[in-house]
Amino acid sequence: MKRVDERDTMSARAQYKKGSEDYADYYSRNPEKKAIDDSIRQRPNLCSEGTNTYNPLNSPMASCAFEFLEDIRHLSEGKVNPEKVQGNKNIITKRIKGLARKYGAKLVGITELKDYHFYTHRGRLEDFCSLCKNCAFTCPSESISNEPEKESNGHLNWIIEQETCYIRWRQYGTDCGICISSCPFSQQMESIKAVDTFKDNEAVIATVLGEFRKKYGTRPFVPGNPDWLR
Ligand code: SF4
Numbered sequence: 001m002k003r004v005d006e007r008d009t010m011s012a013r014a015q016y017k018k019g020s021e022d023y024a025d026y027y028s029r030n031p032e033k034k035a036i037d038d039s040i041r042q043r044p045n046l047c048s049e050g051t052n053t054y055n056p057l058n059s060p061m062a063s064c065a066f067e068f069l070e071d072i073r074h075l076s077e078g079k080v081n082p083e084k085v086q087g088n089k090n091i092i093t094k095r096i097k098g099l100a101r102k103y104g105a106k107l108v109g110i111t112e113l114k115d116y117h118f119y120t121h122r123g124r125l126e127d128f129c130s131l132c133k134n135c136a137f138t139c140p141s142e143s144i145s146n147e148p149e150k151e152s153n154g155h156l157n158w159i160i161e162q163e164t165c166y167i168r169w170r171q172y173g174t175d176c177g178i179c180i181s182s183c184p185f186s187q188q189m190e191s192i193k194a195v196d197t198f199k200d201n202e203a204v205i206a207t208v209l210g211e212f213r214k215k216y217g218t219r220p221f222v223p224g225n226p227d228w229l230r
């Protein structure tokens, strides 16, 4: 698979400031993206006044999390150690949780990566998505293609228009995620966990989609902020 150049992601592009070295470098190589990116950057930023979800108390808390990551970024920079170190998962878990609590986290959870966490696993793209398309139907900005898959980054895939998607984020003031919450794979469904492969298995796909729609309708309803933020 071709590696993703993170300078092309919308979250990186949104940060390029006019007059900076990054700005000059990026748009000299991608002049076709300059006009749309300039217009996006003029919109209120995520977590800022002027967005749909702005709250003078809660929004700065989210911004702080991003600023904190920026502040500690230097700790993860530098050369990669060529020597492989065998980690002890109990010690690593304890340290990660301890660090998160030191910086103020109240709830910290770490889970083992399971097969059903993988986004493109078990024949899902090949067969499941063709019959489902929940994400494409529920996307408020129609950014997810409802057309047949196209070659993208070395794989057959459905194309997502990252510009129109991100414009919606800047309108909401937060990440949207409607596509993710409307995906059966994000809902811990028992009928998915029990299946080894969806490839050539239309009957099982229909069962999963039936269970999802019975349980959630078009998509799960997410009623505003979690209790601890109200
Ligand atoms: S995050 Fe929202 S706007 Fe973006 S692709 Fe998903 S549903 Fe569409």
Ligand code: SF4
Residues within 6 Å of the ligand: 128, 129, 130, 132, 133, 134, 135, 136, 179, 182, 183, 184, 185
């Ligand atoms: S909602 Fe999930 S399973 Fe359905 S088409 Fe989109 S990515 Fe595929």
